[in-house]
Amino acid sequence: MKQALIFGSTGLIGNEVLQLLLQDSAYHISTFTRQAAQSSNKVTNHVINFNRPEESAKLISGDVLFCCLGTTIKKAGSQASFRDIDYELVLKIARIAVLNGVARMIVISSVGADANSGNFYLKTKGEMERDLQLLPFQRIKILRPSILTGQRKEFRLGEKVGIGFATLFAPLMIGNLRKYRPIKAETVARAMIALASDDSPQIVYESDALQLAGK
Numbered sequence: 001m002k003q004a005l006i007f008g009s010t011g012l013i014g015n016e017v018l019q020l021l022l023q024d025s026a027y028h029i030s031t032f033t034r035q036a037a038q039s040s041n042k043v044t045n046h047v048i049n050f051n052r053p054e055e056s057a058k059l060i061s062g063d064v065l066f067c068c069l070g071t072t073i074k075k076a077g078s079q080a081s082f083r084d085i086d087y088e089l090v091l092k093i094a095r096i097a098v099l100n101g102v103a104r105m106i107v108i109s110s111v112g113a114d115a116n117s118g119n120f121y122l123k124t125k126g127e128m129e130r131d132l133q134l135l136p137f138q139r140i141k142i143l144r145p146s147i148l149t150g151q152r153k154e155f156r157l158g159e160k161v162g163i164g165f166a167t168l169f170a171p172l173m174i175g176n177l178r179k180y181r182p183i184k185a186e187t188v189a190r191a192m193i194a195l196a197s198d199d200s201p202q203i204v205y206e207s208d209a210l211q212l213a214g215k
Contacts, residue, residue: 003062014068016189061100067107103138111146141195146207147182179206187214
């Protein structure tokens with residue numbers, strides 16, 4: 001049985017990954033959270049200090065790391081706090097996982113991620129992608145979903161408006177614009193699990209490719 005490690009299991013995509021893996025007999029699951037969460041014969045929950053993940057390094061060991069961590073600048077409170085999560089924390093966890101022999105990492109980024117972008121959010125995501133690829137994972141898969149649809153725990157007005165417009169104009173998004181179509185969180189989660197077993201050398205997957213992989 002393979003050991004799946006999930007960071008971000010209480011978020012929109014991460015929770016979908018957790019629910020799908022609960023139905024998959026090939027995996028045992030370890031989740032890492034700030035507060036106590038679901039635990040069972042199939043799921044081991046670890047409450048850790050996300051400011052100092054190295055204190056829990058010995059727990060970050062298994063076969064596949066599913067990293068669904070991410071926030072927004074508004075929710076984080078500042079650009080610096082956003083970067084602490086979406087870049088620094090992700091890289092810290094990835095480095096620990098590599099040292100512990102984790103072979104594969106599947107990570108959520110964002111459509112438009114670019115280390116050279118003038119947009120702070122997209123630049124941070126791009127830098128995360130760039131630096132993760134320097135780590136010696138056997139396989140790393142970077143997913144760039146577009147606007148996500150699904151039931152979030154918190155209400156995001158701007159995102160709701162964006163989803164509405166994107167859904168309205170989705171039929172017009174063809175060719176290179178297909179990657180900007182809204183995508184279900186469940187579809188992204190299914191793609192993550194499918195790609196965890198994929199041995200192709202491809203690393204980056206745009207949102208339209210996730211639609212296919214997550215069917």
